[in-house]
Amino acid sequence: MEEEVAARGDHGKVRAVRTVCAVIDIVCWVFALVLLLHILLVVAGANMGNGFASFITSWAGGVDLGLDGLFTPADERMAVLLNEGVAALLWLAIGALLTNLISRVALPVDERRAWYRRSVRP
Helix, strand or coil, X not given: CHHHHHHHCCHHHHHHHHHHHHHHHHHHHHHHHHHHHHHHHHHCCCCCCCHHHHHHHHHHHHCCCCCCCCCCCCCHHHHHHHHHHHXXXXXXXXXXXXXXXXXXXXXXXXXXCCCCCCCCCC
């Protein structure tokens, strides 16, 4: 397969598209992990005056996609769990959708990720 790509001269394009998709994946996963870490700190009752907890809280506030007040249960911990949990899932979905769309538009069929491939035997 690499020989076919090299023969077509698409190796640089394939590499660039894969790099862009990898960067998107990493950024979206980091945002989701920051939100999950903030959920863990809040649910566990961490000292929010601590420098690390304060840093994670401010970063989580910047990547929560505006979902901070989506759910308003009486318990603050449950509110953080629900709101930031949905935001983390959305970041993962956004990353998957973007990389899938970019791959479908920019890569030839034989260079795309194979999430599921069914083989039929005669």
